[in-house]
Amino acid sequence: MKKYSCYLIDLDGTIYRGKETIESGVEFVHRLDETKIPYLFLTNNTTRTPEMVVAKLQDHGVKTDVSHIYTPVMATASYLKDKHPRNTPIRIYVIGQIGVRKGLFSDPRFVLDDQNPEYVIVGMDTDLTYHKIRTACRCIRNGATFIATNADKVLPANGELLPGNGSQCAMIATASGQEPLFIGKPAKPIIDYALKKINKTKAETLIVGDYYQTDICAGINSHIDTLLTLTGVTKKTDLQSVDVQPTYVVNNLNEWQL
The missing domain is CATH 3.40.50.1000 (HAD superfamily/HAD-like)
Incomplete structure (x- = not known):
C-alpha cells in the first residue's frame, strides 16, 4: 500500500456526525499528529469561521488551530486575489x-x-x-x-x-x-489552493472523506488518490452504481495504516 505524506480530511461524516463524535476519525487525527504527517481539514461548510471549526473539533476531542482548516471561502478569496x-x-x-x-x-x-x-x-x-x-x-x-x-x-x-x-x-x-x-468540493479550485497552502503535490496526497459525490469526486476530478470511510453518507452498496471507484475503502479509519 502506498504511503502518503499529506492528507486532506473531510469533517462531517469523517470526524463527527453533527454532535456525535466518530472515534475512529478522532484517533486517525491523533495518529497523524503523533507521526507528524501534515494535514488539512477540508470542509465545504461556509456557515462557520475557521475559529468556529477549531472550537467544534475541540468539542470532539481534536486539538488543532486555524492553520489546519481550509474552507471554500479561503479558496474563493485566493482565487479572486489571483485575478x-x-x-x-x-x-x-x-x-x-x-x-x-x-x-x-x-x-x-x-x-x-x-x-x-x-x-x-x-x-x-x-x-x-x-x-x-x-x-x-x-x-x-x-x-x-x-x-x-x-x-x-x-x-x-x-x-x-x-x-x-x-x-x-x-x-x-x-x-x-x-x-x-x-470553488468547493468536488470542484478543483479548493484542492489546488489547499495543496498550495500546505506545499504538497498531488502525488503525495490522499483525500479522506465519507461522501462519494463531494470528497471522492474531488479527488477524482483533481487526479488525487482517495480514501472513502463508510462512517457517513456513502454506503458500500452505493459504490455499485459509480463509474470510478475510490482508491481505497474502509469501514472506519481505524483500518487505515499510515
Missing part, C-alpha cells in the same frame, strides 16, 4: 452567513457592492430572502461573475436532508441565466 493586481479593491456582492462574510470582508481588498459588483459570491444562507436573490440575479445579469462556494444540493441534519448551497445556486442560475463557477 486582480495586488492591492486593488475587488467589488463583491455576497450571500452567506458569518463564515462567508467574515472570511471575505476581514480582508480590506474586498468591498461590498450591491449595485455594480464584479462578482456575486453565494454561500449557504439559512436566512436567504427574495431580496437577496433578486439583488444577486440583477448583478449577474449586469455582468458580475457568479461564484458558488460549493455545489452541495442537500445537507444531512438530524435525520433529514436540508436544502444546500447548490440548491440556492440553482435557483439563482435559473433566474439569472448564468451557471456559477464552483
Whole structure:
C-alpha cells in the first residue's frame, strides 16, 4: 500500500456526525499528529469561521488551530486575489452567513457592492430572502461573475436532508441565466489552493472523506488518490452504481495504516 505524506480530511461524516463524535476519525487525527504527517481539514461548510471549526473539533476531542482548516471561502478569496493586481479593491456582492462574510470582508481588498459588483459570491444562507436573490440575479445579469462556494444540493441534519448551497445556486442560475463557477468540493479550485497552502503535490496526497459525490469526486476530478470511510453518507452498496471507484475503502479509519 502506498504511503502518503499529506492528507486532506473531510469533517462531517469523517470526524463527527453533527454532535456525535466518530472515534475512529478522532484517533486517525491523533495518529497523524503523533507521526507528524501534515494535514488539512477540508470542509465545504461556509456557515462557520475557521475559529468556529477549531472550537467544534475541540468539542470532539481534536486539538488543532486555524492553520489546519481550509474552507471554500479561503479558496474563493485566493482565487479572486489571483485575478486582480495586488492591492486593488475587488467589488463583491455576497450571500452567506458569518463564515462567508467574515472570511471575505476581514480582508480590506474586498468591498461590498450591491449595485455594480464584479462578482456575486453565494454561500449557504439559512436566512436567504427574495431580496437577496433578486439583488444577486440583477448583478449577474449586469455582468458580475457568479461564484458558488460549493455545489452541495442537500445537507444531512438530524435525520433529514436540508436544502444546500447548490440548491440556492440553482435557483439563482435559473433566474439569472448564468451557471456559477464552483470553488468547493468536488470542484478543483479548493484542492489546488489547499495543496498550495500546505506545499504538497498531488502525488503525495490522499483525500479522506465519507461522501462519494463531494470528497471522492474531488479527488477524482483533481487526479488525487482517495480514501472513502463508510462512517457517513456513502454506503458500500452505493459504490455499485459509480463509474470510478475510490482508491481505497474502509469501514472506519481505524483500518487505515499510515
